[in-house]
Amino acid sequence: MTTTVKLTVNGGEVEVPQGSTVLQACEAAGVEIPRFCYHERLSIAGLCRMCLVEMERAPKPIASCAMPAGDGMVIRTDTAAVKAAREGVMEIQLINHPLDCPICDQGGECDLQDQSLGYGRGYSRFTDEKRAVAEQYMGPLIQTFMNRCIHCTRCVRFAAEIAGVEDLGVIGRGENARITTLGRPLDSELSGCLVDVCPVGALTSAPYSFAARPWELSHTESIDVTDGVASNIRIDSRAREVLRVLPRVHEDINEEWIHDKARHSIDGLRLQRLDRPYLRGANGRLEEVSWNDALRTLAEKLTAAAPSRVGAIAGDLADCESLYALRALLRGRGVTNLDCRQEGGARLPLVAQVFNAGIAGIEDADAVLLVGTNPRDEGALVNARLRKRFLRGDFRIASLGAEADLTYAVEHLGDSPQTLESLADGSHSFAEVLRGAERAMVMVGASVLARTDGAALMHLLCRLCETTGVAGKGQDWNGFCVLQKSASRVGGLMLDFLPGDGGMNSVEMLAASERGEMDLIWLLGADEIPMEKLGETFVVYQGHHGEAGAARADLVLPSAAWPEKDGIYVNTEGRVQLARRAIFPPGEAREDWKIARALSDKTGETLPFNSLRELRARMFADVPALSELDSPLREKWRPFGEAGTAGDLPLGHSVSDFYRTDVISRLSRTMRECSEARRRARAGVETATEAAAA
Amino acid sequence: MSESASTWSPVVEKDFAFTDEMRARADAAVKRYPPERKQSAVLWLLWLAQEQNGGWLSTAAIHHVAGFLGMAPIRVHEVARFYTMFRLKSKGAYCVQVCRTTSCWIRGADKITRACLDAAGTTELGEVSADGAVSVEEVECLGACCDAPMLQINDKEYRERLTPERAAEIVRELRQHAKDGK
Ligand code: SF4
Ligand code: FES
Ligand code: FES
Numbered sequence: 065m066t067t068t069v070k071l072t073v074n075g076g077e078v079e080v081p082q083g084s085t086v087l088q089a090c091e092a093a094g095v096e097i098p099r100f101c102y103h104e105r106l107s108i109a110g111l112c113r114m115c116l117v118e119m120e121r122a123p124k125p126i127a128s129c130a131m132p133a134g135d136g137m138v139i140r141t142d143t144a145a146v147k148a149a150r151e152g153v154m155e156i157q158l159i160n161h162p163l164d165c166p167i168c169d170q171g172g173e174c175d176l177q178d179q180s181l182g183y184g185r186g187y188s189r190f191t192d193e194k195r196a197v198a199e200q201y202m203g204p205l206i207q208t209f210m211n212r213c214i215h216c217t218r219c220v221r222f223a224a225e226i227a228g229v230e231d232l233g234v235i236g237r238g239e240n241a242r243i244t245t246l247g248r249p250l251d252s253e254l255s256g257c258l259v260d261v262c263p264v265g266a267l268t269s270a271p272y273s274f275a276a277r278p279w280e281l282s283h284t285e286s287i288d289v290t291d292g293v294a295s296n297i298r299i300d301s302r303a304r305e306v307l308r309v310l311p312r313v314h315e316d317i318n319e320e321w322i323h324d325k326a327r328h329s330i331d332g333l334r335l336q337r338l339d340r341p342y343l344r345g346a347n348g349r350l351e352e353v354s355w356n357d358a359l360r361t362l363a364e365k366l367t368a369a370a371p372s373r374v375g376a377i378a379g380d381l382a383d384c385e386s387l388y389a390l391r392a393l394l395r396g397r398g399v400t401n402l403d404c405r406q407e408g409g410a411r412l413p414l415v416a417q418v419f420n421a422g423i424a425g426i427e428d429a430d431a432v433l434l435v436g437t438n439p440r441d442e443g444a445l446v447n448a449r450l451r452k453r454f455l456r457g458d459f460r461i462a463s464l465g466a467e468a469d470l471t472y473a474v475e476h477l478g479d480s481p482q483t484l485e486s487l488a489d490g491s492h493s494f495a496e497v498l499r500g501a502e503r504a505m506v507m508v509g510a511s512v513l514a515r516t517d518g519a520a521l522m523h524l525l526c527r528l529c530e531t532t533g534v535a536g537k538g539q540d541w542n543g544f545c546v547l548q549k550s551a552s553r554v555g556g557l558m559l560d561f562l563p564g565d566g567g568m569n570s571v572e573m574l575a576a577s578e579r580g581e582m583d584l585i586w587l588l589g590a591d592e593i594p595m596e597k598l599g600e601t602f603v604v605y606q607g608h609h610g611e612a613g614a615a616r617a618d619l620v621l622p623s624a625a626w627p628e629k630d631g632i633y634v635n636t637e638g639r640v641q642l643a644r645r646a647i648f649p650p651g652e653a654r655e656d657w658k659i660a661r662a663l664s665d666k667t668g669e670t671l672p673f674n675s676l677r678e679l680r681a682r683m684f685a686d687v688p689a690l691s692e693l694d695s696p697l698r699e700k701w702r703p704f705g706e707a708g709t710a711g712d713l714p715l716g717h718s719v720s721d722f723y724r725t726d727v728i729s730r731l732s733r734t735m736r737e738c739s740e741a742r743r744r745a746r747a748g749v750e751t752a753t754e755a756a757a758a
Numbered sequence: 759m760s761e762s763a764s765t766w767s768p769v770v771e772k773d774f775a776f777t778d779e780m781r782a783r784a785d786a787a788v789k790r791y792p793p794e795r796k797q798s799a800v801l802w803l804l805w806l807a808q809e810q811n812g813g814w815l816s817t818a819a820i821h822h823v824a825g826f827l828g829m830a831p832i833r834v835h836e837v838a839r840f841y842t843m844f845r846l847k848s849k850g851a852y853c854v855q856v857c858r859t860t861s862c863w864i865r866g867a868d869k870i871t872r873a874c875l876d877a878a879g880t881t882e883l884g885e886v887s888a889d890g891a892v893s894v895e896e897v898e899c900l901g902a903c904c905d906a907p908m909l910q911i912n913d914k915e916y917r918e919r920l921t922p923e924r925a926a927e928i929v930r931e932l933r934q935h936a937k938d939g940k
Contacts, residue, residue, distance in 0.1 A: 230830030235839035246832060 170265030203249030228471025332732030339651025375401030380550030383631025386656030400567030404556025408571030437509025523705025638697025891936035
């Protein structure tokens with residue numbers, strides 16, 4: 065039971081939970097309190113004094129962010145003394161601040177600027193020289209202007225608390241205090257968030273440097289598709305370009321953070337775009353063709369081929385509408401060789417392939433077993449949530465799989481799949497921990513599902529869950545969680561973009577291709593398959609970037625990338641969300657569903673929808689769960705997997721380079737730099753600035 | 759201590775590890791705190807490291823302390839760079855610390871500092887004299903206000919009731935001592 069306290073703010077009474085601060089109480093009363101160092105998701109520092117308020121019987125104004133609200137307190141924020149205090153603090157904050165707003169990227173969205181306008185005096189009495197502070201190297205994503213730093217230490221607290229990398233600190237004292245990394249780039253996939261937490265223009269986004277002013281940008285609320293977590297984002301664009309991506313708050317997914325790939329892989333959008341259809345000519349080269357010719361050629365090939373010799377593989381960025389339209393077209397022709405899993409894998413019920421407990425559910429868990437996953441690389445925000453839970457204490461977490469630094473202490477159980485057997489039969493000591501926990505969680509990486517012995521491992525995991533109470537029939541808590549790494553996966557599963565009766569999965573399709581038993585393979589943005597296995601098959605690549613798939617293709621159908629179309633995606637929790645169009649696709653590229661629809665005209669089996677709206681209406685009728693926005697799936701527990709023996713291949717991870725996992729991020733220069741910086745830092749190579757700082 | 763005036767060169771940073779004796783002292787310091795709070799011993803350990811390292815803390819020494827207490831190196835750098843009793847640059851064989859707080863200042867601490875710097879032949883605070891013998895620093899009140907102005911030598915010895923002449927003489931003596939290898 066939470067108790068509350070009652071206090072008076074500016075004459076009005078307000079009731080807040082015990083443990084709130086005076087600042088929070090003021091907010092609850094609808095009174096704005098200016099602040100610099102206070103951030104609701106970070107520990108309290110009480111450094112800047114901008115939040116001063118008057119408290120009855122206190123001799124001096126108090127820092128409201130650091131003062132616990134107490135019963136019967138009388139707080140005033142509208143007195144002359146508070147006004148004077150704020151003006152004084154503001155004046156001191158600005159003493160060493162360069163006041164270079166006209167050349168500062170933070171201009172227009174700067175707390176210091178806004179609060180100076182709102183609470184400052186409007187003039188300065190400071191005539192002495194200002195200090196100058198050298199820039200810091202914080203990795204490829206952050207451009208520092210340390211003269212502007214007001215020493216709020218939000219960045220230091222963010223790095224130490226949320227990101228879990230103790231690389232940032234304050235050294236020196238008084239006027240000589242400065243923020244430093246000692247030259248080491250921040251080894252965190254959340255480093256871009258430093259720019260968001262910095263209330264001034266000291267830490268700015270390097271890739272977005274001097275690109276635009278905030279008031280020139282159009283904002284589009286969308287979601288990130290670079291992993292299976294689908295963080296909520298805002299796309300800021302101007303004309304035909306996406307200029308930056310910022311987080312949007314979603315308490316159950318990403319809170320208010322996003323990872324660096326979501327934020328900074330966007331420069332890849334401009335590079336190597338497929339902007340018109342291409343057909344491989346007699347000379348073996350791809351040649352430009354018109355849409356009409358491209359579709360006619362494809363229709364001919366499709367109608368000539370036996371359905372059993374036709375297949376389609378969908379990649380990791382496909383939205384539900386594209387999958388639905390392509391599936392409708394091909395299933396209509398009797399094609400059963402469909403797969404939305406580029407790496408193939410066993411057939412499993414949905415409950416065995418989603419994050420059943422929900423990402424926010426991690427906070428309720430008291431013991432977690434990671435199996436074949438590195439959540440830091442495969443779902444950085446899931447990892448941030450695990451760290452958050454870890455910091456609260458009373459938490460056991462173990463990992464079975466390749467060892468990795470996850471930013472918190474993990475018990476490592478080795479990487480042998482056989483260990484799953486001893487866990488499942490209860491003889492392993494961690495099985496005991498899971499059984500003893502009130503809410504235990506087993507988090508499984510996508511790498512496990514893709515293994516050839518995947519069905520057997522899943523069977524063991526299923527038994528483990530049932531015997532230890534992680535999940536089971538008729539139980540409220542379902543702690544079995546699969547961390548899918550691709551944005552398209554759960555949507556594809558729900559839409560049954562999977563092998564039909566007698567159909568082949570992707571691995572089988574490729575094997576058949578190699579043997580020359582396929583006539584046509586349609587790659588819907590699939591670039592991560594071994595292209596050499598496609599043999600002599602006629603390959604259609606529908607996608608937006610010229611990489612592995614387009615290079616192998618015989619016919620290229622240019623389509624819109626994710627910020628260029630409206631689309632539904634389902635995240636690893638089975639949560640349905642909308643990605644919205646921010647800009648238009650380049651050249652002749654078209655939205656994916658329209659391509660399938662246009663082709664259906666040519667093959668003579670016209671698909672029954674003429675607009676996205678009509679398509680969605682049909683899709684929702686077929687799969688009603690897709691129409692329920694923002695509510696995670698709550699699948700009933702049922703046994704899964706097939707009894708078998710676990711292989712010898714050690715359990716690994718499904719992502720080898722966090723920064724480069726899809727066509728866009730692989731082509732992004734920024735991501736390449738980040739990946740390189742991380743590689744160097746982890747190999748212990750000193751940067752030039754680091755050597756200088758030492 | 760420097761061997762002879764002519765061969766003196768700035769100290770090149772070497773690997774650092776506590777000697778057995780220092781390690782025993784460090785372990786004793788750590789034991790004063792509950793095991794989960796052993797980081798509380800950081801100031802004392804830095805002090806020991808500074809003593810072993812000849813009066814200043816190298817990066818290697820700071821990192822050694824960090825490893826000893828299981829702290830992130832940056833957290834120890836923060837401490838080492840906050841407190842003025844830790845020196846981050848090599849110092850002369852004798853470190854002369856002139857008190858500059860109120861009592862001493864009223865009694866002419868500025869002139870004492872000036873005289874010391876001149877006698878050492880240096881211009882900046884913290885700068886090491888050419889023979890490597892002396893570096894002059896300013897510090898806050900050392901608790902000998904009744905005998906102001908005063909200075910301290912190598913964190914231990916006090917010289918009180920100074921005049922600029924007396925201060926200069928002390929520095930000259932120290933340089934001579936260093937030269938004689940004392
Ligand atoms: S860099 Fe920004 S966030 Fe960090 S202390 Fe300075 S003002 Fe605060
Ligand atoms: S916001 Fe309260 S002291 Fe900074
Ligand atoms: S003021 Fe110099 S010793 Fe106290």
